[in-house]
Amino acid sequence: MLFRPELHGTRGAVASTHWLASTAGMSMLDRGGNAFDAATAAAFVIQVVEPHLNGPGGDVPILAHRAGSGSVDVVCGQGPMPAAATVEAFTQRGLAVVPGSGLLPAVVPGAVGAWLRLLKEYGTLPLEDVLEPAIGYAEGGYPVLPKCAAMIGALTELFRDTWTESGRTYLRNGVAPRAGERVTNPALARTYRRLVAEAKASGRDREGQIDAATEAFYSGFVAEAIDSYLAKAEEADSTGRRNGGLLTGADLDAWRPHVERPLTLDHRSLTVHKAGPWSQGPVFLQQLALLADADLAATGPESAEYVHTVVEAAKLAFADREAWYGDPDHAKVPVEALLDPAYSAARRALLGAEASRELRPGRPGGREPLLPPLHDESVAPADPAWLGELEQGIPAIMKLTAATGDTCCVSVTDAAGNMVVATPSGGWLKSSPVVPGLGFPLGTRGQMATLTPGHPNTVGPGKRPRTTLSPTMVLRDGRPYLAFGTPGGDQQDQWTLSFFLHHTEHGMGPQAAIEARTFHTDHVPTSFAPRRFRPGTVVLEGGWPAAEVEALRRRGHQVELVADYSLSKVCATGLTGDGLVLGAASPRGAQAYAVAG
Known part of the structure; x- marks a missing residue:
């Protein structure tokens, strides 16, 4: 049973993190x-x-699809x-x-x-x-x-x-x-x-x-x-x-501000578009690439097997973020190597049956990773x-809260097929x-940004600091399909990945995928001062099956249960197969709303 209906209309749909904005x-x-x-x-x-x-x-990355263009643009609002x-x-x-x-x-x-x-x-x-x-x-x-x-x-x-x-x-x-x-x-x-x-x-x-x-x-x-x-x-x-x-x-x-091309990855019949490595957007694509061979559809969305597999992939992808992401206009960011199928396959081999407590960035193109020290x-x-x-x-x-709260989200799709999503913050x-x-x-x-010399994200004049902001746009055969994002700082590309996988692997509609219980790991240092982290931690929303929680602990995860429906505020719009616009928004926090007409 859904807390809210999935909305459909014929003219357009708006979903955002505040009802007045929608x-x-x-x-x-x-x-x-x-x-x-x-x-x-x-x-x-x-x-x-x-x-x-x-x-x-503040700042914002914007993903925009013009009707009939078959492509996506990134408007970079990161000063x-x-x-x-x-x-x-x-x-x-x-x-x-x-x-x-x-x-x-x-x-x-x-x-x-x-x-x-x-x-x-x-x-x-x-x-x-x-x-x-x-x-x-x-x-x-x-x-x-x-x-x-x-x-x-x-x-x-x-x-x-x-x-x-x-x-x-x-x-x-x-x-x-x-x-x-x-x-x-x-x-x-x-x-x-x-x-x-x-x-x-x-x-x-x-x-x-x-x-x-x-x-x-x-x-x-x-x-x-x-x-x-x-x-x-x-x-x-x-x-x-x-x-x-x-x-x-x-x-x-x-x-x-300038307009640039997105990074893309095909998943099933869909093409996923993200902003470049000045955002944390590529980490979404890296997670998908690492999970490409996993039979996630065969595991329940609240099973220990599913959570373990997704979390271990996240640890590897985010470790690469820590070592390699930065402004590609000012640093050599090996983004093509990070998304190369051979690199993903080599990294995938590190996924084991037990929880890892190590921060393990890879060596794309044979380069040695550099991790900033934690202070x-x-x-x-x-x-x-x-x-x-x-x-x-x-x-x-x-x-007052254990959940991070940064960022807002706006997603809009109109009947003509124009689609846009952004995460202002x-x-x-x-x-x-x-x-x-x-x-x-x-x-x-x-x-x-770090003060570590030689890192892609080292402080520098005119350089974009690597941000956590990360909206997602998905096309099918060059046509608009879904545009979504969420508040959540470093957790954005974990919570939106859960939403996306619930939809593509578990067959949930967008509203049901938004409302499904979610999780994340705090294994990787946060991007915000004072950059704390908790190796091996998995944070689950309340109500998770007790047997699955214990199964995760047996695998070595440090499981933390937080209040039910307290993680993420995913907002999404898109087009259905018969040309209707759809809108969906998270009921968490009673703040985000979708409107369709």
Whole structure:
């Protein structure tokens, strides 16, 4: 029995991690817009209503399929590190790692540029129409989510006394909002309105106006506000000290989002598309390649055999991520070798009957792997209390949840066959202080880069830090089939793989595959500060059959049971075989919703 129905329609479907974003996206389809217009509108609404998980200062990878093209494009919204971001810039401050919060890990905000490029080149509606819902919620208010209210509550002292612009943005008379309380962000509304005003004042056509808005953000008033603030600011961060930032207005001015080809892998009759190794996307493909010979359909989705097989493959794929992934524009990333069938076969031979507790990256092309050292940068005891929260680079209140919470998701498919999926993240309210006058903080994706010389993901000027963001798009015979993603930091490509395998191997429909119990391993170090890991651990949602749990323990897994239906928030849209659009969204957290019409 499903908690929610799988939705089908004839015009379009939107699935996202917030119901207000899903309805905003659907309103664009009602106006005659396409999937790309709808996704852009939904994404800007998510910047307003999920500020604890993303914002305009954050980043996003976008996968886009134009109807009839037979192909997928990747719009890269991962901004690079500043020109001043060298290893020495951090080590001279006595740091062994890039901090997880504050000004030092800030990178160029990529999300706004990526969405504007998608709207310009793939969409049809004017910028003013697409930004209207986000402006409305920022000005008129929205009900604050319980986890957002809890995060603000945990950081109230920091916001009131130290990050004072954040206090002006998120507190009311020095007090955190209650869950469900109506809150506004008038400064962010003014930022959006000015983007629209400068676009219209340019006197250009639709595409030219969107260009003008992009220029206003990256070369105009937004870049100027960021430059002015960071030129003087020194703010408290996870080091327990005050540090200035490295980002400048010139860094924003020098960057614009680009479109690139995806990486692909065939699975059954489907072609799976992912972003490149500047994301963790290839790890999804590596897992599929490792599992290619496994008869997963013959094992139950909650059996110890199935969980063991999938988890052991994940350990190998993610170990390669740790050793080999990085920005291919600045480092030699052997991605073709990592996806070579012969390499996958050699790695597959390492899959055994017992749980591995080793981190075992491979040697693609005979190259020797390099693993960054792990540094425990824990603050103990955390005093004041907010320092313990800033230590965790992921946007979660650690005392409230064991599940990671970073990232949002938007997926849209329209009846014409346009399809798009993205996982916006970064620039959350816990990451960095709000920039005065703009209503949003900067993103801290720089924390994912290492200070280890010679690694593909070493800090470097103009280099994209390797991110966890990882939407997935699937075509069948060049036609749209499924577009999906989930929040979850490092777990994204484990939870979405479970969803995909439930669908392809166990015959579940998308909604049933989303609602099936899921699992992951914490065997590999997290990408977020302070990069902790738990070798051999398997995390299962509650309700797992007791006999299968014991069977996993006999194989050597360290099994941890968490609350039932607490892992993942997969959102998906696509086309059925008879041309209907479908939408599905996870009931976990009572927040993600799909809409179809």
